[in-house]
Amino acid sequence: MGVHSLIYFLLPLLFSLAVEASHCSTQGVPWVRNIGELPQDNYGRPGLSHITIAGSLVHGMKEVEVWLQTFAPGSHTPIHRHSCEEVFVVLKGSGTLYLASNSHLKYPGEPQKFPIFTNSTFQIPIGDAHQVKKD
DSSP: OOHHHHHHHHHHHHHHHHHHHHTOEETTEESSOOGGGSOOBOTTOTTEEEEEEEOHHHHOOSSOOEEEEEEOTTOBOOSBOOSSOEEEEEOSOOEEEEEETTTTSSSOOOOEEEEEOTTEEEEEOTTOEEEEEEO
């Protein structure tokens, strides 16, 4: 069996598994969902669109949450921190990450500024205060 034959064999098998999985659910939520049909919120921040793709409250996950966020020009998150790591993948656009790695100190000083851009990724350590601003 050649490599091409194997690929053609696996693709229908994977497709059929995906179709079967979409009919299953966890806590009434389908495994395969259309992102365009998921609820959006802006948390009171004009210019922000937030969609929880997968998360603990809605989907029963224990360790991971995945969000899709869209920022209008000039919009930003509040300065905040998390009790877990956070990873960003920038699909399109540019902005600035403000990161205060020493925000737990009595006098944390000014946050560091990092440019973010299309196809960039960055991570935020546990407990570090941060803010993301769209250009």
